[in-house]
Amino acid sequence: MAGAETPEAPEIAEAPRPPLVRRLLRSRTVRAATAAALVGALLGAGAVAWRTDTLPLLGPSPCWNSLGSGSMDALFGDRRTxxxxxxxxxxxxxxxxSYGQCRVTSYEGDRARRRVTVNVHRLDGLRGTDSRGWPSEFLSSGMVPLGEGLPGMASSSRAxxxxxQACTGRDDFTGPTVVDIGMGRADFEVSSEYTLRDRAALTGAxxxxxNGVIDxxxxxxxxxxPxxxxxxxxxxxxxxxxxxxxxxxxxxxxxRxxxxxxxxxxxGGQARICEAGYDSDETSVRLTTVTDPVLAEIYSADALHSGAPVKGTRGYGKVGGNRAVFRAVCQTGQVMFVLEQLRPAGPGDRFTFTRDLLPTYVAAEAERIGCAPQKLTFPASSAS
Known part of the structure; x- marks a missing residue:
């Protein structure tokens, strides 16, 4: 079925996870003296412990001993980090x-030049807290799929x-557990040369x-x-x-x-994202089709609670003032169709785009991905 296939992840066997104290004591990231202090702090206060290093003076590599010299050189060159x-x-x-976060900042003299942040976290599908901020950065039109069985996407500033799931487990109504990495402003691009270089560096990191997190x-x-x-x-x-x-x-x-x-x-990725505006600096609307059933969970709450109801041939959704979410049942599982109006546009500079385009968008996209027919109707009370 065109466009709706989810890349298969490599076979990774689930192994029993040791208790937190024992795992900290054998952690590759925390040296013995630091680990003992962290264990005491975690047990006493229930807090997430931080360590701060200046490289290359200390032994472990950054971010849970995962970022090797190749990734560090590609991201930061020979600057102090x-x-x-x-x-x-x-x-x-x-x-x-959140499972944890890591930040690496490079310096030229005393001036910070680049900061890269790595997050490990489970995306929320129950309360909908990850249905807006995370997609605006990590499901943008500048992304391309990693391909080759890798369930993710990358741009020049985010990946x-x-x-x-065999490693992390998964409860119902939760999205995937992801490792994401970002630097600078999302979707900020200078030239194709910088885009290719930065995207390759981010992807490698x-x-x-x-892989460090899996281990x-x-x-x-x-x-x-890739x-x-x-x-x-x-x-x-x-x-x-x-x-x-x-x-x-x-x-x-x-x-128009x-x-x-x-x-x-x-x-060919987990989502197809289109953004449109007056020019590249003024994006007004975003259309997102999420074909990966697990990733689609992050919009589940919005499809149930974010506006006036919408009925479909094989699905349901909600339409609000500047956002519409429709959940369809397809052969591969659930698919989410998401329309967002970020700025006023059209007649009278109003927020009418989502209602005007949702039925035709869902019908056309369902046809494209082999999930047709989908015919949407608005209840009479919300049609005005």
Whole structure:
């Protein structure tokens, strides 16, 4: 079925995870003296412990001893670096589902030049807390799939990959556990040359980090770094007759003046994202189709509670003032169709885009991914 296949993750066997104290004592990241202090702090206060190092004076590599010299050189060159690192937990902590975080900052003299942040966390599908902020950075139109069985995506400033469920386990209504990495402002691009260089550096560091996390969690197996990533995606003139490159999706004339430029993420990943605006600096709308059933969970709460109800042939959803979410049942599992209006556009500069385009968007996208037919209807009470 075109467009709806989810890349298979490498086979990684689940192994029993040791208790937190024992895992800290044998951690590759924390040396013996530091580990003893961290164990006491964790047991006494229930807090997540941090360590701060200046490299290359100390032995362990940054981020749970995962970022090797190749990744560090690609990201920071020969600049001095400082590391702030949390010890990894057995289970996610707090409402943000965090297992741990690592920050590496490079300096030229006393001036900070670049900061890279690695997060390990479980995305929330129960309360919907990860349905807006995380996708705005890690499901943007600048992303391309990692490919080759790697369940993740990358751009020049952000990259992420899902950990194997055999290693992390998964409860109902939760999204995947991901390792994500970011530097600078999301989607900030200077030139194609910098985009290719930074994207390659981030991807290499991401693979190093996720393999370090898999090992720290006591699981076997590893992800391989992709040999080739798709070419960077570019902004292009909007095609009104096939908006966002989707056959059968026509952009209403009232929006064509404001949505002149369009960019579509690389094909074949866990999600397909299209952003459109007056130009590349003023994105007004985002259309996201998530075909990975586990990743789609992050929008489950919104499909139930985020506006007026929408009924479909094989699905349901909600439409609000500037956001619409529709959940469809397809052969591969659930698929989420998400429309967002980020700025006023169209007639009277109002927020009407999601309601105007949702039915045709879902119908056309369902046809594209082999999930048709999908016919949406709004209840009479919410049709005005």
């Amino acid at each position: 400082e590391v702030e690192e949390q010890s990894l937990l057995n289970d996610p902590m707090g409402d943000d589902g 992420w990959i899902a950990l194997p 991401l693979i190093d980090a996720v 720290d969690f006591g699981c076997s197996g590893a992800y391989r770094e 040999r080739d990533l798709p070419a960077p995606v570019e902004w292009d003139d909007t095609r009104a007759s096939a908006f966002c490159g989707i056959k059968g999706l026509a952009l209403p004339a009232a929006y 003046k404001d949505l002149r430029q369009t960019r579509v993420s690389g094909e």
